[in-house]
Amino acid sequence: xxxxxxxxxxxxxxxxxxxxxAGWAAYFLSRGLRxxxxxxxxxxxxxxxxxxxAAWPALTELGLAEGADPAAITxxxxxxxxxxxxxxxxxxxxxxxxxxxxxxxxxAAATGPDVVVAxxxxxxxxxxxxxxxxxxxxxxxxxxxNPPYLIPLVEVVGGTATAPWAVSRAAEFYxxxxxxxxxxxxxxxxxxxxxxxxxxxxxxxxxxxxxxATPEEIDRSITxxxxxxxxxxxxxxxxxxxxxxxxxxxxxxxxxxxxxAPWTRLDAPELTSELRDDMVAGAxxxxxxxxxxxxxxxxxxxxxxxxxxxxxxxxxxxx
Amino acid sequence: xxxxxxxxxxxxxxxxxxxxxAGWAAYFLSRGLRxxxxxxxxxxxxxxxxxxxAAWPALTELGLAEGADPAAITxxxxxxxxxxxxxxxxxxxxxxxxxxxxxxxxxAAATGPDVVVAxxxxxxxxxxxxxxxxxxxxxxxxxxxNPPYLIPLVEVVGGTATAPWAVSRAAEFYxxxxxxxxxxxxxxxxxxxxxxxxxxxxxxxxxxxxxxATPEEIDRSITxxxxxxxxxxxxxxxxxxxxxxxxxxxxxxxxxxxxxAPWTRLDAPELTSELRDDMVAGAxxxxxxxxxxxxxxxxxxxxxxxxxxxxxxxxxxxx
Numbered sequence: 001x002x003x004x005x006x007x008x009x010x011x012x013x014x015x016x017x018x019x020x021x022a023g024w025a026a027y028f029l030s031r032g033l034r035x036x037x038x039x040x041x042x043x044x045x046x047x048x049x050x051x052x053x054a055a056w057p058a059l060t061e062l063g064l065a066e067g068a069d070p071a072a073i074t075x076x077x078x079x080x081x082x083x084x085x086x087x088x089x090x091x092x093x094x095x096x097x098x099x100x101x102x103x104x105x106x107x108a109a110a111t112g113p114d115v116v117v118a119x120x121x122x123x124x125x126x127x128x129x130x131x132x133x134x135x136x137x138x139x140x141x142x143x144x145x146n147p148p149y150l151i152p153l154v155e156v157v158g159g160t161a162t163a164p165w166a167v168s169r170a171a172e173f174y175x176x177x178x179x180x181x182x183x184x185x186x187x188x189x190x191x192x193x194x195x196x197x198x199x200x201x202x203x204x205x206x207x208x209x210x211x212x213a214t215p216e217e218i219d220r221s222i223t224x225x226x227x228x229x230x231x232x233x234x235x236x237x238x239x240x241x242x243x244x245x246x247x248x249x250x251x252x253x254x255x256x257x258x259x260x261a262p263w264t265r266l267d268a269p270e271l272t273s274e275l276r277d278d279m280v281a282g283a284x285x286x287x288x289x290x291x292x293x294x295x296x297x298x299x300x301x302x303x304x305x306x307x308x309x310x311x312x313x314x315x316x317x318x319x
Numbered sequence: 320x321x322x323x324x325x326x327x328x329x330x331x332x333x334x335x336x337x338x339x340x341a342g343w344a345a346y347f348l349s350r351g352l353r354x355x356x357x358x359x360x361x362x363x364x365x366x367x368x369x370x371x372x373a374a375w376p377a378l379t380e381l382g383l384a385e386g387a388d389p390a391a392i393t394x395x396x397x398x399x400x401x402x403x404x405x406x407x408x409x410x411x412x413x414x415x416x417x418x419x420x421x422x423x424x425x426x427a428a429a430t431g432p433d434v435v436v437a438x439x440x441x442x443x444x445x446x447x448x449x450x451x452x453x454x455x456x457x458x459x460x461x462x463x464x465n466p467p468y469l470i471p472l473v474e475v476v477g478g479t480a481t482a483p484w485a486v487s488r489a490a491e492f493y494x495x496x497x498x499x500x501x502x503x504x505x506x507x508x509x510x511x512x513x514x515x516x517x518x519x520x521x522x523x524x525x526x527x528x529x530x531x532a533t534p535e536e537i538d539r540s541i542t543x544x545x546x547x548x549x550x551x552x553x554x555x556x557x558x559x560x561x562x563x564x565x566x567x568x569x570x571x572x573x574x575x576x577x578x579x580a581p582w583t584r585l586d587a588p589e590l591t592s593e594l595r596d597d598m599v600a601g602a603x604x605x606x607x608x609x610x611x612x613x614x615x616x617x618x619x620x621x622x623x624x625x626x627x628x629x630x631x632x633x634x635x636x637x638x
Contacts, residue, residue: 019563123580145544146561153544180543182536190582192532193540199522199583200515200554213511217501219553221512223629224499225464225472227549232621233605233614234538234546235519240602241618242465244338245611248602252595261442263509264518266585276571283559283567286552292564294636295552299560302551302632309624310542317609317617 006169006176010034013086015079015107017044020120021092022051023148025073028090030056030149031177032065035073038082045075055149058300062150062307079103080110088173090142092120100124104139105132116166116173118142118156122194125187126159136161140170143191147296150303155191157184196235199264206265208282209275215282231310325488325495329353332405334398334426336363339439340411341370342467344392347409349375349468350496351384354392357401364394374468377619381469381626398422399429407492409461411439419443423458424451435485435492437461437475441513444506445478455480459489462510466615469622474510476503515554518583525584527601528594534601551629 017039130136336358449455
């Protein structure tokens with residue numbers, strides 16, 4: 001069949017309209033696409049429109065595509081109706097393997113032979129999710145980061161039964177709408193970024209469990225420390241700079257042995273009720289009593305400003 | 320003896336004037352302090368003044384203290400002369416335990432009974448470094464992050480022989496000059512932030528060693544993904560937000576078991592020559608052929624802009 005170009009994708013179906021699905025919908029709308037949504041929750045439409053409305057000022061500030069319209073979204077009572085006429089499907093159902101399996105099978109069956117169905121899963125390999133689909137060739141992972149309307153990264157990877165063209169096409173579509181895409185050639189549990197986040201998270205839990213640091217200290221050690229460098233230079237480039245003129249080679253040749261130092265704990269800590277309570281209380285301290293909506297608004301304002309700041313700083317070096 | 324207040328510290332001795340020591344000197348100068356430096360390198364003075372000159376526009380942009388003068392720095396031929404008349408000492412010698420031991424012993428002997436001597440060590444506990452000092456009570460760790468003139472975090476902790484007043488005084492001094500201080504009550508190898516960085520770094524090395532991701536992909540997965548959130552919300556608060564209205568409690572109660580998922584490798588990978596070469600080549604890809612000075616300038620511009628962006632976004636929520 002003739003494969004459609006990414007630029008020919010005009011209508012996206014958003015299947016599941018929770019925080020991630022609705023965030024995707026807002027982003028697609030901002031790129032001038034039409035969105036057809038489905039979600040089984042009784043108040044889904046209200047919630048969906050609330051997320052889109054809340055995201056729109058941020059998206060406007062970042063720059064809307066021509067013809068972008070926050071109202072170009074419709075909610076449909078069935079999956080089949082939502083995907084009718086859609087050129088691309090983004091599935092963002094809850095992270096439940098059984099649910100993902102049946103939903104992806106239904107989506108593969110309900111869509112045409114040139115429509116890619118991407119899953120927002122944050123950890124399941126597509127080979128595990130595609131087992132019930134009679135035609136799994138068009139099923140790919142398209143893993144976003146919260147909030148999908150502000151964080152550019154999308155990790156794209158297929159399963160063993162996915163056709164290579166479907167992976168390429170999803171990657172091409174996301175790039176076309178302005179995402180930063182990592183196209184992986186193998187299935188890796190947790191993909192890339194979540195493995196790195198998870199490594200930090202486990203060490204943080206260990207320190208709290210051992211009474212060595214509080215969640216507030218852990219958060220501040222990142223926000224006022226290495227976190228200030230990470231939006232501009234990732235961990236490898238940061239290490240490269242730490243080596244001075246000798247860069248990465250100097251660091252590895254001189255500090256390689258200290259990699260083996262027992263700084264990082266080996267296993268995940270036991271999630272005792274005490275650790276659970278310490279983490280919950282600590283998060284409340286970090287939140288400073290502010291309601292979730294205020295924290296979300298703060299994050300969104302900051303992410304926009306940080307993205308701008310990094311872009312400007314990078315551009316200044318090239319001029 | 321009468322302890323001097325942090326605001327009474329007017330002159331700081333910077334012992335060791337490499338990247339970290341010279342960065343500290345630039346910061347102290349920007350806070351209106353006088354600096355007396357010592358470094359055994361033949362071209363130390365030239366390098367020191369170059370770092371101060373390079374940092375000054377950034378420091379000016381962030382706001383200088385009254386009377387701040389980039390020329391208020393003198394280089395001295397011996398440690399004893401450098402610390403003469405200093406109210407506080409910041410030691411930033413190379414990360415070599417034997418060297419730190421003898422230097423800290425010399426510094427403790429050469430300074431008065433109310434002068435705190437802080438070490439910039441990025442990993443040695445003070446109890447291991449203070450073994451040769453006859454008077455170790457005033458020796459503390461004051462661990463900065465590169466570049467010390469831009470990243471606010473300083474981790475402060477004493478050794479078993481350190482007097483509690485010396486730890487408090489160092490913390491108070493750093494806070495007084497605008498640093499974000501974490502005052503630790505126990506010695507932890509790698510302190511807090513480096514343990515978290517190290518956890519990420521090991522997982523990155525594993526992925527490269529296994530051919531699962533390139534250094535460039537790892538860097539981009541952070542800069543275009545979670546790294547955009549970390550300057551505003553650390554890992555615990557990020558997790559709290561991911562839980563929606565249920566916050567941290569919801570996440571731990573529902574996703575606790577997945578902590579045990581085998582996402583993060585247990586041991587440090589073997590640093591084979593192949594892995595070393597892959598990391599070096601990858602850093603060069605991430606650097607895009609740009610010289611180190613350009614990367615450093617890019618980082619500095621970005622960190623200033625990011626700090627501003629985060630401050631503005633936080634302040635907007637409080638107004």
